Amino acid sequence: MxxxxxxxxxxxxxxxxxxxxxxxxxxxxxxxxxxxxxxxxxxxxxxxxxxxxxxxxxxxxxxxxxxxxxxxxxxxxxxxxxxxxxxxxxxxxxxxxxxxxxxxxxxxxxxxxxxxxxxxxxxxxxxxxxxxxxAADGSADPISAQLIGRSTAMAQLRAQLKAVAETETDVLIEGATGTGKEVAARALHAASARAARPFVAINCAALPETLMESELFGHAPGAFEGATRERYGKFQHARGGTLFLDQIDSIPLPLQGKLLTALQDRAITPLGTNEAVALDLRVIAASRRDLAQAAAEGAFRDDLLYRLNVVTLRMPPLAERREDIPGLFQILLANASARHNRPVPAVSPDMLADLASRDWPGNIRELRNEAERAILGLGHGGAASETGRLADQMAAHERSLIAATLSAQNGSIKATYEALGISRKALYEKMQKHGLARDDFRPADRA
Ligand SMILES: Nc1ncnc2c1ncn2[C@@H]1O[C@H](COP(=O)(O)OP(=O)(O)OP(=O)(O)O)[C@@H](O)[C@H]1O
Ligand SMILES: [Mg+2]
CATH class of the missing domain: 3.40.50.2300 (Response regulator)
Structure with a gap:
């Protein structure tokens, strides 16, 4: 054996x-x-x-x-x-x-x-x-450094990413939340010939429909009410580099048509202008949803899907690569201890086996939060778990969960409420209730 x-x-x-x-x-x-x-x-x-x-x-x-x-x-x-x-x-x-x-x-x-x-x-x-x-080998190879794991699924993914990095083709990355789609996109960019040029990310789910077009394609002065100056869109910011369209399934149908044209013609026309601007960039799109299914349901354009899925990479969820969990957790622990300047707590093989048997619906993000809790001494249940009524225990647990997530997300409010699956408003209310301030969770070098 x-x-x-x-x-x-x-x-x-x-x-x-x-x-x-x-x-x-x-x-x-x-x-x-x-x-x-x-x-x-x-x-x-x-x-x-x-x-x-x-x-x-x-x-x-x-x-x-x-x-x-x-x-x-x-x-x-x-x-x-x-x-x-x-x-x-x-x-x-x-x-x-x-x-x-x-x-x-x-x-x-x-x-x-x-x-x-x-x-x-x-x-x-x-x-x-x-x-x-x-991971340390990374200077030479960002894909191996970032996408760690010895499972066959990860080895295959790394091989695919490396092969694609050498080409110019657009890429679609599908995978559940927290599986590392953005990490993969950044590694792909870093391993490509475009590495020295910008990597520009836009989360299509975070923008109201009315702003999205100008955000993507830019606009001329006077293009619409309030557009006083010329503004570059993300496409232009990403010129020469890589444009990462996150949550692409959130792009409304009318705009999907414009996106398709931009990808086909490799040119965009900013709002309020007639001049097409040629584009030299790679587009990487990401989606949690199965885009083929979204297309079958009429929520996503077929032709845009075909344009994007020339190369489709699937990020395996942790539940499909449990053998990677113990090693990954220890790496995440080491990273968290370095971030917080705290010692790495001892981890028993039993505890790692327990972690590997869990389901991790939030995938690496959730595992990272667990490592963060361990480093901050906020183990499952929290310090108050021996005493207090249920409500107190739950409040204590909620507080540690939010603190750990804020910390894991370097104090980013948006990343935190997304990771926790609650609204921005709910997060603010809870932070106020528990006396948590985001500034306490920003990395020291940026505070
Ligand atoms: N291989 C990895 N090693 C260490 N950390 C990782 C790895 N992959 C992802 N992470 C961490 O997990 C978290 C989620 O990764 P990422 O944002 O890439 O996921 P995602 O698939 O884009 O999720 P979502 O669909 O929710 O946007 C991040 O904090 C990231 O740093
Ligand atoms: Mg993401």
Missing amino acids: TQTPVLFVDDEPDLRIAGEQTLSLADLPVIACARAEAALDHISPAFPGVLVTDIRMPGMDGTALMAEALRRDPDLPVILVTGHGDVDLAVHSMRLGAYDFIEKPYAPDRLVQVIRRALDKRRLTMEVRALKAQ
């Missing part, structure tokens, strides 16, 4: 063979060594397994072996096997960084149980390291 081996060190042949048999019966691959020096040959940061060693041995003893092993990799779980009654020694070794200890004589089950837990921990360490290495 597992490729992660157990290094088992004991100078006594009987105990060594017994240990080897116990572990083999439990389906755990073993490398048995009679001497500490032999075990050291296997130990490096790349060693995927754990170390189990007897303490009292001729030559290099178990504590010296542990010290050298931890010098090579401070995260390596080391399990010490102590003689009966060596409690002081055991306690001392724990202080020196042992993962656990087992007292001789031990039951085979106990050995297997302790090793399995250590292996779980080792696997997580290795996974997080691989993810961090992937």
Whole structure:
């Protein structure tokens, strides 16, 4: 089942063979060594397994072996096997960084149980390291750096994004809320030949219909009442770069026709002018809704859909890539701890398994908020959960949820009420009720 081996060190042949048999019966691959020096040959940061060693041995003893092993990799779980009654020694070794200890004589089950837990921990360490290495590699490759995850779905998505980044084609990105559509769009832009040119994002759902046309295409002075000066639209701002049309399914039908013309002709005509302005840009559109279905229902133009979906990328929801959740959560924790300048709390394999089994309808955004809560010490239920009436508990929970979301969104009111799925007004009312001020949640360097 597992490729992660157990290094088992004991100078006594009987105990060594017994240990080897116990572990083999439990389906755990073993490398048995009679001497500490032999075990050291296997130990490096790349060693995927754990170390189990007897303490009292001729030559290099178990504590010296542990010290050298931890010098090579401070995260390596080391399990010490102590003689009966060596409690002081055991306690001392724990202080020196042992993962656990087992007292001789031990039951085979106990050995297997302790090793399995250590292996779980080792696997997580290795996974997080691989993810961090992937993220750190980012200067060269923004797509690998931003779209982390070892699931097949993510590997495929990265490959698609990289292939598309090299082309000029427009792209449609579909996916549920919080799956990273905007992150993908930005990474695609950053990996493309247009990287040095602007990336301009517009959320089509956030604009009233009356403003949208001029917002997209710009207008001449006097184009409509109140248009005193010439104004560039998003298309012109994005020239040479990438225009990100978020929530494109919210564009009203009449404007969909103009958008189609702009995409087909690669030119726009600002409101109140007759002059077409040629465009050199890539359009990336995003939608939470299945656009083909929207088209089938008559809410979206077929021809615009065909124009956009030459390349369609689907962002997989977390529920379809649960194997990515533990690693992703630890990366998000590390990011949140850096943002708030707080230590990373210990995360047990149990807790990660629990996270991986949840549904996460808000996807990465929700997972990010959970990491944020953990960093701010606002774990599920909140501090008030032991006492107080239900209403108080719910108020406390609501407050921490809003605080964590504000924090995750760097104090952006809009991003916060969107993430929470409430109205702007409701958010303001709740912030006032709980005494929360947005300025407290802006990053320090911008405050
Ligand atoms: N691979 C990732 N690694 C770390 N954080 C991520 C990743 N993908 C997304 N996020 C974070 O998750 C949140 C949501 O991402 P994003 O805004 O791209 O989602 P979306 O699909 O556009 O959602 P919506 O449909 O609600 O607009 C953001 O805070 C983003 O920083
Ligand atoms: Mg988005």
